[in-house]
Amino acid sequence: MKDAKRDILWRVYLVYLVVFLFGVGIIIKVIHIQFVEGDALRKKVELNTLRYFPIDEIRGTILDCDGSILATSIPIFDVGMDLGTTYYDEEFFRDNVDSLSRSLSKLFNDKSRMEYKRLLEQGWDDKERFLLLKRNVTYTQLKKMRSFPIFRLGRFKGGLVPIERSKREIPFKHLAARTIGFERKGYKVGLEGGYTQYLEGVSGKRLMRKLSNGAWMPVSYKNEIEPKDGYDIVTTIDINIQDVAEDALMRTLQLNEADHGCTILMEVATGQIKAIANLTRMGDGSYQEVMNYALAEASEPGSTFKLPSLMVALDDGRINITDTIDTERGVHFFCNQQMKDHEGGLGRISVKAVFEHSSNIGVSKIIYKAYAKEPEKFIDGLYRMGLNKSLDLDIPGEATPKIKSTKSKVWTDCYSLAWMSVGYELAITPLQTLNFYNAVANDGVMVKPMFVKEIRQSGQVIKSFSPVITNKAICSKETIRKAKAMLEGVVTNGTAKNLFNSVYKIAGKTGTAQIANLSDGYDHENYKASFVGYFPADNPKYSCIVVINNPSKGKYYGSAVAAPVFKEIADKVYATQPDIHQEKKNIPNSTDFPLATGGYQKDLQKIYTALAYTYSTQDPSSVWVATISDSTGNTLVPRNFTDGILPNVTGMSVKDGVYLLEKMGLKVKLSGKGVIRKQSPAPGVKCTNRTLVVLELASI
Numbered sequence: 001m002k003d004a005k006r007d008i009l010w011r012v013y014l015v016y017l018v019v020f021l022f023g024v025g026i027i028i029k030v031i032h033i034q035f036v037e038g039d040a041l042r043k044k045v046e047l048n049t050l051r052y053f054p055i056d057e058i059r060g061t062i063l064d065c066d067g068s069i070l071a072t073s074i075p076i077f078d079v080g081m082d083l084g085t086t087y088y089d090e091e092f093f094r095d096n097v098d099s100l101s102r103s104l105s106k107l108f109n110d111k112s113r114m115e116y117k118r119l120l121e122q123g124w125d126d127k128e129r130f131l132l133l134k135r136n137v138t139y140t141q142l143k144k145m146r147s148f149p150i151f152r153l154g155r156f157k158g159g160l161v162p163i164e165r166s167k168r169e170i171p172f173k174h175l176a177a178r179t180i181g182f183e184r185k186g187y188k189v190g191l192e193g194g195y196t197q198y199l200e201g202v203s204g205k206r207l208m209r210k211l212s213n214g215a216w217m218p219v220s221y222k223n224e225i226e227p228k229d230g231y232d233i234v235t236t237i238d239i240n241i242q243d244v245a246e247d248a249l250m251r252t253l254q255l256n257e258a259d260h261g262c263t264i265l266m267e268v269a270t271g272q273i274k275a276i277a278n279l280t281r282m283g284d285g286s287y288q289e290v291m292n293y294a295l296a297e298a299s300e301p302g303s304t305f306k307l308p309s310l311m312v313a314l315d316d317g318r319i320n321i322t323d324t325i326d327t328e329r330g331v332h333f334f335c336n337q338q339m340k341d342h343e344g345g346l347g348r349i350s351v352k353a354v355f356e357h358s359s360n361i362g363v364s365k366i367i368y369k370a371y372a373k374e375p376e377k378f379i380d381g382l383y384r385m386g387l388n389k390s391l392d393l394d395i396p397g398e399a400t401p402k403i404k405s406t407k408s409k410v411w412t413d414c415y416s417l418a419w420m421s422v423g424y425e426l427a428i429t430p431l432q433t434l435n436f437y438n439a440v441a442n443d444g445v446m447v448k449p450m451f452v453k454e455i456r457q458s459g460q461v462i463k464s465f466s467p468v469i470t471n472k473a474i475c476s477k478e479t480i481r482k483a484k485a486m487l488e489g490v491v492t493n494g495t496a497k498n499l500f501n502s503v504y505k506i507a508g509k510t511g512t513a514q515i516a517n518l519s520d521g522y523d524h525e526n527y528k529a530s531f532v533g534y535f536p537a538d539n540p541k542y543s544c545i546v547v548i549n550n551p552s553k554g555k556y557y558g559s560a561v562a563a564p565v566f567k568e569i570a571d572k573v574y575a576t577q578p579d580i581h582q583e584k585k586n587i588p589n590s591t592d593f594p595l596a597t598g599g600y601q602k603d604l605q606k607i608y609t610a611l612a613y614t615y616s617t618q619d620p621s622s623v624w625v626a627t628i629s630d631s632t633g634n635t636l637v638p639r640n641f642t643d644g645i646l647p648n649v650t651g652m653s654v655k656d657g658v659y660l661l662e663k664m665g666l667k668v669k670l671s672g673k674g675v676i677r678k679q680s681p682a683p684g685v686k687c688t689n690r691t692l693v694v695l696e697l698a699s700i
Contacts, residue, residue, distance in 0.1 A: 026238040047483035057201035060230030084129040096196035099149040111198035177289040193314040194395035201230035234454035236272035244438040245275035248568040256551035261291040298399035298427040302513025304425030312381030315475040318370040321352040335414035344682030347648040356494030367421035434545040441540035508533015510558035527556035599656040648683035665689035672697035
């Protein structure tokens with residue numbers, strides 16, 4: 001009996017001992033967890049349930065030159081509801097959930113009343129700490145939500161939990177969209193990308209707690225670290241001019257069903273970009289801003305490059321604008337490369353007339369004759385004027401100009417010089433072309449294109465940008481004077497006569513380039529039409545370029561496609577800015593005269609003498625002359641004619657032209673009124689006494 005009792009007690013004691021030891025082990029483990037592992041475990045829990053989330057700073061606003069908003073950040077919210085710790089009871093919730101559901105459905109119009117009600121009731125049953133109701137809620141919508149049933153109890157009692165973010169908004173939508181640009185995942189475009197260091201600000205921090213459903217909810221309505229907003233930038237763009245430029249470009253692109261195009265308006269003295277539009281034809285036929293062609297598209301400019309070509313020769317003293325050159329019958333070969341003039345043969349004409357009528361043959365023969373033995377001198381002249389350098393813009397995306405040297409592997413002694421002189425075998429962007437013409441308008445001073453003029457914080461200017469001169473003199477003053485005379489002549493006498501008006505003077509150059517096709521050479525159906533110049537020509541305030549790529553409705557010359565866009569922009573700018581208006585002179589100056597650009601020399605001399613106009617003559621014995629006008633007066637240049645070759649009588653009076661042709665035994669037919677503007681057949685062809693010459697007349 002005693003042995004049995006002893007055996008039972010031993011077993012009981014053993015159980016007690018095991019329980020005691022187990023309890024001691026638990027106590028030791030608790031102590032170890034609490035005091036040894038406690039800090040690490042607490043941090044682990046906090047990492048899993050508490051986390052700092054960044055708070056987006058408010059990105060700075062981009063403004064136009066007059067303060068209109070081009071791009072800004074607006075607050076948006078992800079809105080949820082805390083149904084886990086409520087101020088109200090279930091009866092209050094059930095009484096108001098239907099009204100709240102109806103209000104949410106009416107405000108957002110994305111779910112029915114019953115769908116919202118089921119969502120809210122399920123959240124109540126699950127005691128959701130953050131039930132997501134709607135993303136991307138505007139501030140106006142959030143204000144309305146605060147007046148809804150339940151939510152109107154207040155910021156904490158109603159359970160409404162808004163999480164703020166920001167969204168970039170462009171009020172004028174497509175206007176200058178590519179120039180405004182964006183900054184996204186390190187990809188920088190336009191002003192947003194170029195000035196992101198000023199715009200972006202510094203983000204803040206908010207402590208969030210992870211809930212059982214995986215959602216994150218702010219621990220407090222106060223941020224741990226407040227974000228610092230970005231600075232505002234004031235651009236040089238004038239939104240009113242931008243609208244005019246983009247509208248004019250859009251209509252021309254649509255009318256000609258062109259592939260894409262761009263236009264830029266620059267202030268001459270400062271280089272400030274007042275408007276820049278880039279439009280691309282989309283698959284559905286609409287036009288949108290998807291690429292900044294003005295900065296990024298470096299291609300062969302065509303005839304607009306004839307100005308720097310001739311300016312190099314003028315500056316080197318190798319030609320004068322009164323010199324003459326034989327443009328032949330409109331066709332010339334450099335080795336096996338054929339070059340044509342779109343107006344046909346113009347015969348022997350002055351350098352100024354070559355430029356005015358955009359003669360490829362005239363310009364290429366002038367440059368080839370002047371530099372054939374030392375072509376590197378011509379290239380040096382282009383480099384001297386800075387045409388081989390990037391503009392070092394403050395916004396990304398500028399293409400590098402490509403003007404090869406004589407050491408290039410693709411240089412051809414036989415014809416590279418000739419083709420480069422008329423804008424081929426090289427590449428330059430529209431903005432780089434405009435920057436050169438702007439320097440001519442600015443009396444030879446080249447300024448850097450300018451997109452931003454101020455940085456502001458809370459309305460206060462913290463940094464201002466001044467014009468940057470990149471070349472104090474691209475050439476001599478005399479070369480600039482002659483260049484301006486040639487540019488004005490293009491509008492008064494040459495390929496851009498459709499731009500002439502009696503209110504203010506325009507100076508510029510047309511361009512028509514065939515688009516290169518690497519597989520087939522040049523596709524003769526694809527063209528790039530352009531016009532670049534400045535206004536008012538007497539006292540230039542603005543320079544402008546228009547480039548239209550691949551027009552497909554039959555018109556492709558710069559005068560017919562690009563020049564009208566230039567004129568529409570110039571007309572509207574001139575009409576809205578009285579400060580650039582000038583008093584109309586009662587007596588035209590020497591550059592406005594003569595009304596006829598050529599004729600019988602003795603008659604012209606009598607007229608000039610009677611009206612007290614300054615003139616000079618290269619050959620007093622010459623019977624027929626052409627007239628070159630510039631700011632110094634008028635120069636009479638000999639017009640020599642060859643028997644059996646149809647003479648060039650364009651620009652002459654009807655009396656002189658008909659007399660000359662009939663004296664050669666030719667038959668003449670007149671069309672229109674005024675002076676002779678066009679003749680058919682073209683000058684330079686062989687003729688007999690049976691040849692009929694049709695003269696088209698037009699008033700000046």
